[in-house]
Amino acid sequence: MSERCVVVGAGGISGAWFPPLKAEGVDIAAIVDLRLEAAVGRAKQYELDSYTTTSLRRALHKTRPDFVVDLTVPEAHCKVTCQALRAGCHVIGEKPMAASMREARRMVKAAEESGKLYMVSQSRRWDAKHETLRRTIASGEIGQVTTINCDFYLGAHFGGFRDEMESPLILDMAIHHFDLARFFTGLDPVAVYAKEFNPVGSWYKGDVAASCIFEMSNGVIFTYRGSWCAEGCHTSWNGDWRIIGDRGTLLYDHDQDPHGQVVAGTEGFNRPLRDAAIVTAEVPYTGMHGALRELLHYLRTGARPQTECHDNIKSLAMVFGAIESSRKGRRVEVKGQD
Numbered sequence: 001m002s003e004r005c006v007v008v009g010a011g012g013i014s015g016a017w018f019p020p021l022k023a024e025g026v027d028i029a030a031i032v033d034l035r036l037e038a039a040v041g042r043a044k045q046y047e048l049d050s051y052t053t054t055s056l057r058r059a060l061h062k063t064r065p066d067f068v069v070d071l072t073v074p075e076a077h078c079k080v081t082c083q084a085l086r087a088g089c090h091v092i093g094e095k096p097m098a099a100s101m102r103e104a105r106r107m108v109k110a111a112e113e114s115g116k117l118y119m120v121s122q123s124r125r126w127d128a129k130h131e132t133l134r135r136t137i138a139s140g141e142i143g144q145v146t147t148i149n150c151d152f153y154l155g156a157h158f159g160g161f162r163d164e165m166e167s168p169l170i171l172d173m174a175i176h177h178f179d180l181a182r183f184f185t186g187l188d189p190v191a192v193y194a195k196e197f198n199p200v201g202s203w204y205k206g207d208v209a210a211s212c213i214f215e216m217s218n219g220v221i222f223t224y225r226g227s228w229c230a231e232g233c234h235t236s237w238n239g240d241w242r243i244i245g246d247r248g249t250l251l252y253d254h255d256q257d258p259h260g261q262v263v264a265g266t267e268g269f270n271r272p273l274r275d276a277a278i279v280t281a282e283v284p285y286t287g288m289h290g291a292l293r294e295l296l297h298y299l300r301t302g303a304r305p306q307t308e309c310h311d312n313i314k315s316l317a318m319v320f321g322a323i324e325s326s327r328k329g330r331r332v333e334v335k336g337q338d
């Protein structure tokens with residue numbers, strides 16, 4: 001028997017969700033959007049006979065889905081997700097979890113009270129190179145992690161809402177990199193000192209660049225430098241990474257295969273080095289499809305997805321911690337659920 005879902009939000013990113021939903025044989029019972037024409041347009045494009053409406057309440061009542069896919073804008077995530085959870089549905093939603101920590105905590109509480117699952121699709125986790133980096137670190141090849149650096153520099157001329165946001169880089173993009181730092185190392189945030197700024201000549205209204213120093217668990221330091229207003233010599237969208245352990249270093253940049261060096265002797269000013277042994281991983285279902293597979297696996301076996309809300313709120317807390325630190329001009333503690 002196939003699972004039944006309601007998709008809420010038929011905008012840009014929904015184009016990345018309908019193909020995997022169809023491929024997995026999910027019954028897309030309804031498509032909801034405040035703009036009815038968007039919902040109808042997606043149904044037509046993907047040859048679906050789904051019920052289309054502007055009302056989530058009506059869609060839930062009429063179709064009684066197993067889960068809701070929340071693809072609305074961040075400001076609507078809390079309302080849509082809480083409504084779906086209270087109606088007895090599991091929810092898989094787009095990043096970022098919410099537009100504030102207060103809303104995110106309300107969503108975690110709604111999941112607990114309903115006894116239903118709420119997971120965030122943090123799509124960059126489902127990627128073979130990212131899984132390779134995670135497994136290589138977990139294998140102990142570079143020893144105990146001490147230092148994480150990520151640089152992200154692009155000259156991105158979007159036009160539209162990002163040009164008007166107060167913190168476009170940190171709120172809209174850095175959530176991916178902050179979450180990847182946690183994914184690669186298994187470490188959680190403790191505190192942050194951050195400075196957001198808007199470079200001279202910027203075509204953005206808000207602070208589109210930032211330097212952040214996170215204190216992570218185990219005393220590890222994660223330094224993040226980024227800008228969407230940096231012309232030339234771009235990094236990858238995934239960021240360029242250096243992860244240092246007490247026995248060696250791994251590099252992952254320009255989307256090339258992760259590689260590195262580890263110590264191979266005990267003598268010399270610079271100790272002799274050898275290439276790091278990389279634990280190569282395959283990820284058959286990437287991006288949103290990977291997230292969806294974890295949700296379906298949960299429905300069939302009860303195995304909790306890695307980006308379940310109690311975990312993902314820690315990545316969101318890094319975002320709001322960095323913004324708070326920059327506004328206050330001082331180090332702040334990063335707190336997730338409480």
Ligand SMILES: NC(=O)c1ccc[n+]([C@@H]2O[C@H](COP(=O)([O-])OP(=O)(O)OC[C@H]3O[C@@H](n4cnc5c(N)ncnc54)[C@H](O)[C@@H]3O)[C@@H](O)[C@H]2O)c1
Nearest residue numbers: 009010011012013033034035071072073074076094095123
């Ligand atoms: N994982 C990724 O790489 C990635 C990439 C792009 C966007 N996203 C995320 O996906 C989400 C949606 O982004 P988008 O680019 O599709 O935005 P969009 O503006 O193109 O689409 C959002 C849609 O939601 C609808 N909507 C808004 N509030 C609603 C509500 N309360 N009920 C029903 N419909 C509502 C809008 O009418 C619109 O059609 C955002 O959270 C964004 O950050 C993720």
